[in-house]
Amino acid sequence: MTTAEWPATRTGGGGLRRLSALLWRRPFAALSALVVPPLAWFLLIYIAALAVLFVAAFWSVDPFTGEVVRDFTFQNFQDVATLPTYRHIVYRTVLIAAAVTVTDAILAFPVAYFMARIAGPRLRLVLTTLVVLPLWSSYLARVYAWRLILAHDGALNWALSLVGLPSLAIGYSNWAMWIVFSYIWLPFMIMPVFAALERVPNSYFEASQDLGGRGLRTLRKVVLPLAMPGLVAGSIFTFSLTLGDYITPVLVGGPGSDFIGNVVYANVGVANNIPFAAAYATVPLVMMALYLWLARRIGAFEVM
């Protein structure tokens, strides 16, 4: 086999060799060959899908047959903006996403700090594993588990009755959603904050103390600013993941717990009104763009 291959590469000059020579002579061709496939993928799968989504948002649906009518109309956007129900759903989604982000930041910081600065190498490994471990189990299984915990005759109320406290009725409510979202996305906040804190050199702490900074002041002036990139990265995860979720509201939400995603899902699935779904789906897109712009404005990307 090897003997058969030799002459081929030699006599033909080798297609491969000629190609490599060409690419060497023309660096632009080499660059395009490298960039075009991922760029095409990005344009076709990502940008084109967004473009179709945006164009479809200006169409409407024939009420009789349920088929899409491809005539330009602003009606969908007008409905999104003027009907109070859809506005409330946007507020609810954003408020809960923000509450979840703040909760996770508050919960994640001490955990990440302990993991990064106090725990020894072995304990750190154990803790890191424990934080990431839930991500290996199904999202659905974890949400259903919370449903059983928060149910009327569930584990929470059982535990409360053991210590003689009155039972809580937080199953199937916005409180339940807040708790479940905060739990589910917590690892996505802990890991970036941990990574940021781990990189802070010990000498910074010593310098702060040498200059008379006590614990709280060191935390405020040294640790927090250096942890900021991690917190911002984590918040982008927790905020966008909550903003786009529609399964948890269905499973643990109560009456009046619909998210933007549920409305989109209902309009694609139940009502078959894809144009309206497309119009409504642009709301979280705009929201995330605003969030990223704001994060940039406060300089979060520069320290990342």
Added chain:
Amino acid sequence: MTRRFRPAGRALAALAMTAIPLNAFAAPVSANYPDQIGKGEGDLNIVAWEGYAQDDWIKPFESETGCTVHRKYAGSSDEMVALMRSGGGGEYDLVSASGDASLRLVYGGDVQPIDVDLIPEWKDFIDELKSPPHNTLNDFHYGISYEWGPNVLLWNADKIDTAPESWQAIYDEKYKGKITVPDNPIQIADAAVYLMSTKPDLGIKDPYELTQEQLSAAADLLKKQRPLIKKYWALASDEIELFKNGDAVIGAAWPYTTNALQADKVNVKDTIPKEGATGWADSWMLSAKSKHVNCAYKFMRYVSTPKVQAQQAIYFGETPANKKACDPMNAIEAGACEKYHLNAPASYFKQIHFWRTPLPQCADGSKKCTSYSDWQRAWQQVKG
């Protein structure tokens, strides 16, 4: 063999197409009946409700006819409609559409008329389901009826002593935070059924034909109900869990839910309240672009036989269309025929307002009625 519906039907369909103003791209498809059920094509692609194509009866069909059944389960009527339209419409041959999807498929031109003469079991169907308005248009059978059932009032008999007799119970302050109803726009029809007897001056004749004013009245009732609701259930399993864990003590349900809860030793009871109830009646419908027409006819004939109808009914907890399914039902489960009311189908049937797609055109031809997308939007406003 006489073809009762063919000659007159074609002319009528042509008439219907001119009489009903439709989008130029979509109209009911005219009949193109096969002369007989020929040799099977070897494959059959179906869209069905989960539980509607169990191996218990699909395997014997496959070995009997040589048609391999490829199943695609859909979670909602709307998913069914979307699937039947996917890929230009020829991807699937049959669909087990409920009444709230069937007319959309008919008017969308997605399904074709079925020759009931090729399905002799059709003659044994209860009269109301031979040519029901949700699958038959101008004497054309766009669907062949399958199984049906009511949406019942379900309650926990341990928590509620006196059996409720009216839908008023799910609008009652007394059960605040303990009520559950389905998360489905068609739930508006349940409110309309209740309003038909409590507010006759609204003039609701048919819970699926509501004017804007009547729709608003139903939505207002449901908005008042919202603070009383524990949860709008999306899946039957949600409701089962709500009743099991004590989160809900009363609600709107399917007989399947009652059976499942009773099998789990939860002391629940159900009834069709005095106002009547909504319900579902499913039909098998044949795609307008079906590539396996013979296998599809063989399948429709097979699932119309008493034995399969009985198996399906017991498995899912519903009532067959075929009257002769009574004996095989009792053979599977003693007393099943009576339990699912197939022994007295007519009186039971009359209490049920079967799901239909709300259309902007009322039965009297006027355009005052509200469409399904109006309902969906109203429902979203109810849920908030």
